[in-house]
Amino acid sequence: MSTAEHSHHVRLVYQPALPLSNGKLFMWLFLSTEIMFFAALIGAYIVIRFGAPTWPTPHDVHLVEVIGFFNTLVLVLSSVTIVYCLEAAKSNKTGVAKAFMGATLLLGSIFLGIKVYEYSSKFSHGIYPKPQHSRIYEKADLYYASAVRARLQEISGALTVKPVWTNEDAQALAALDAKSELTDEETTQRKDLRTKKDTAITEEEQKQLAFVKELELKTNTTDLVAINALAMEIAPLASAMSVGEHGAAHHEGLNDQMPWLRLPIMIPGGNMWASSYFLLTGFHAVHVLVGLIFFAIMLSWNLNAASAGAIENIGLYWHFVDLVWIFLFPLLYLF
Amino acid sequence: MSANDPSHAGHGHEGTHTHSHTGQYFAVFVALCVLSAMSFLTYTDFWRQRFPVEAGRTFMMAVSCTKAMLVILFFMHVKQEANWKYVLTIPPAIMAVFLMLALVPDIGLRGRKYSPERKARMAEPAATETADATHHAEPASGQPTPAAH
Numbered sequence: 148m149s150t151a152e153h154s155h156h157v158r159l160v161y162q163p164a165l166p167l168s169n170g171k172l173f174m175w176l177f178l179s180t181e182i183m184f185f186a187a188l189i190g191a192y193i194v195i196r197f198g199a200p201t202w203p204t205p206h207d208v209h210l211v212e213v214i215g216f217f218n219t220l221v222l223v224l225s226s227v228t229i230v231y232c233l234e235a236a237k238s239n240k241t242g243v244a245k246a247f248m249g250a251t252l253l254l255g256s257i258f259l260g261i262k263v264y265e266y267s268s269k270f271s272h273g274i275y276p277k278p279q280h281s282r283i284y285e286k287a288d289l290y291y292a293s294a295v296r297a298r299l300q301e302i303s304g305a306l307t308v309k310p311v312w313t314n315e316d317a318q319a320l321a322a323l324d325a326k327s328e329l330t331d332e333e334t335t336q337r338k339d340l341r342t343k344k345d346t347a348i349t350e351e352e353q354k355q356l357a358f359v360k361e362l363e364l365k366t367n368t369t370d371l372v373a374i375n376a377l378a379m380e381i382a383p384l385a386s387a388m389s390v391g392e393h394g395a396a397h398h399e400g401l402n403d404q405m406p407w408l409r410l411p412i413m414i415p416g417g418n419m420w421a422s423s424y425f426l427l428t429g430f431h432a433v434h435v436l437v438g439l440i441f442f443a444i445m446l447s448w449n450l451n452a453a454s455a456g457a458i459e460n461i462g463l464y465w466h467f468v469d470l471v472w473i474f475l476f477p478l479l480y481l482f
Numbered sequence: 483m484s485a486n487d488p489s490h491a492g493h494g495h496e497g498t499h500t501h502s503h504t505g506q507y508f509a510v511f512v513a514l515c516v517l518s519a520m521s522f523l524t525y526t527d528f529w530r531q532r533f534p535v536e537a538g539r540t541f542m543m544a545v546s547c548t549k550a551m552l553v554i555l556f557f558m559h560v561k562q563e564a565n566w567k568y569v570l571t572i573p574p575a576i577m578a579v580f581l582m583l584a585l586v587p588d589i590g591l592r593g594r595k596y597s598p599e600r601k602a603r604m605a606e607p608a609a610t611e612t613a614d615a616t617h618h619a620e621p622a623s624g625q626p627t628p629a630a631h
Contacts, residue, residue, distance in 0.1 A: 165566040179574040183581065186574075190582025191589065198590035201607040216522045220515060227511040230557050234504060285605035386607070415605035459559075466557045473549045476518075477542040481525045 174460040178467050185471050188430065192423045192478065201415045205480055206385030208420055209272050210265075215480035218261050219472060225254035226469045229462045236450045236458050244450035244458070251465070252442040255435055262432050269421075272382075272402070273412055276425040282409065283417040287375040294411040295377065296366035299359050302408070306356045312347035316340055355407070362401075378413035427475055434468045503556075510556045514549055521545040 165172055196202055205212060232247035269275070273282030284291040323329065323337040348356070365377050379387060382400040402410055414420070441461050448454055523529060524538040533541075555561040560571075596604065 165569070166564050167566060175570045179570055182571075182574040183577050186578030187581040190578065191585055194582065194585040194590040198586075198592055199605075200593055201605050212522065212525055216518065219518050223511065223514045223518065226553060226557050227507055230507050231504065234507075286603070288603075415607055417605075463558055466553050469557075470550050470553055473553070474546050477521050477546055481521065481542055482539060 168456055170456055170460050171463075174463050178463060181467060185430075188427055189471075189474055189478065192427055195419060195423060196478075196482070199416050199419060203384075203414050203416050203420050204386045207414055208274060208417065208424070209268055210480055212480050214261060214265060215476050218258050219476045221254050221258050221261070222469045222472050225251045225258070226466055228254065229458075229465050232450070233455060233458045233462055236455045237452055239451045241450050245446060248442055248446055248450060248458075252439060252446065255439045255442065255465075259432060259435055259439070262428065262435075266425075269424075271406070273409065274414075274417065274421050276421050278418075281418065281421060282411045283421065284378075284411050284413050285415055285418060287378040287413045288371065289369060289374070291378060291411060291413055292366045292368065292374045295381070296363060298408075298410050299363045299366065303356055303359045303363070306348060306352050306359075309348040309352065310343050310346060312344055316343060320344065355405075359408075375413075381408075381410045382412040382414075384414065424479060427479065431468070431471055431475060434471070438465050438468055506556060510552050513552055517545050517549045517552075 167175075228247045228250040232244050232251065235241075235244035235247060270280075273280075275281040284294060320337065320340040323333055323340070326333070329337065365373070368374065380401055382402050402408055402412065438461070441464075445454075445457065445461065448457075450458065521542045524533075524542055529538055560567050
């Protein structure tokens with residue numbers, strides 16, 4: 148074929164802009180910024196994690212891999228339902244499109260619900276991103292022993308100030324209750340005795356007090372090995388278990404057996420882990436929440452071919468949210 | 483017709499390509515589930531006992547990248563889009579890599595610059611205890627019941 152013949156068949160078409168709608172262009176530009184945002188966060192996590200002197204294993208910080216895996220499936224399934232919603236809308240099957248949109252909303256809500264459960268599990272173990280609430284200590288050193296002692300003294304102090312309900316008190320109250328008529332002084336005395344009975348230290352609390360006093364003795368040491376053993380007794384680390392025990396189920400410590408203790412816990416690298424975990428999953432959860440708000444709004448629309456562009460745009464956003472989780476799941480739960 | 487007209491824009495093949503992608507989406511979904519299960523399996527004792535940790539992590543990242551590509555290509559329809567996709571995705575991808583690399587000297591290698599005082603207070607990996615010492619950490623006598631409070 149000659150050059151002249153070839154050029155005769157080439158039909159150049161001038162396009163004044165990118166061949167996509169304004170809405171879709173905006174969404175892709177927005178996603179471009181989001182790629183950088185999450186890449187910076189995930190990149191920072193990777194750099195921090197592998198540059199750290201030590202890092203807790205998922206079991207050390209009470210992460211359950213199966214829950215993360217289930218959430219991955221939930222989010223992947225929601226990605227499928229939103230593309231089915233788009234297909235249905237393009238075919239003007241508004242009812243089917245709404246059903247798929249509703250399913251996406253439901254699945255996203257399940258994801259968030261599970262995330263809330265996971266967060267509450269961390270909080271109940273004293274793992275917070277903020278120092279005011281966090282009970283994490285990096286090392287089983289003298290500072291840790293001092294913090295444990297301070298907490299034990301706080302508990303024992305609150306129990307010690309409670310009045311003791313004696314047999315004499317019980318007899319006096321019984322005698323006053325038996326009387327048909329009481330003087331003003333006796334009425335006041337009976338009221339005081341009843342208040343004392345209600346606020347008196349219980350048998351259970353006396354056992355707690357004795358236990359706390361006994362445990363406090365273990366903190367009066369400068370032996371780092373003994374302090375480490377105490378830390379393991381309070382909250383055992385899965386990573387500190389012998390090889391045969393590793394990967395076993397959750398190991399219960401004193402904090403688990405007696406949640407009222409709320410003693411400081413020792414997790415090497417735990418503070419940086421908590422900051423990274425809550426930052427990454429928190430920003431991701433905010434994105435999920437925003438997506439759910441848009442889905443809820445769009446459920447009130449007539450989801451036909453005319454609204455396919457909008458569905459495609461929110462779908463792109465939702466797939467991006469899914470993409471982020473695809474990387475977060477192995478990095479946070481499996482590494 | 484304007485290039486910004488939504489009815490004209492959209493997918494690169496939309497005009498001539500009207501058949502449903504339902505089967506394809508389902509196939510991608512199944513592939514994503516299988517890949518997720520594969521990355522999860524690397525955490526089992528079976529995998530641990532046979533492969534080094536680095537191999538498992540590399541495998542998990544490879545699986546994640548494959549999953550991401552499936553979502554991007556099929557669910558986000560990038561496979562069908564015109565060449566503008568490169569304009570909007572490659573620059574932020576390059577920026578993302580540079581963002582991560584920029585953190586390496588100050589954050590990733592921070593341990594090399596620690597002073598002796600800082601190292602003394604640095605977290606250390608927990609010493610491995612025997613199963614008896616940790617798992618059966620019996621509390622002192624007179625222990626109250628766990629359900630209290």
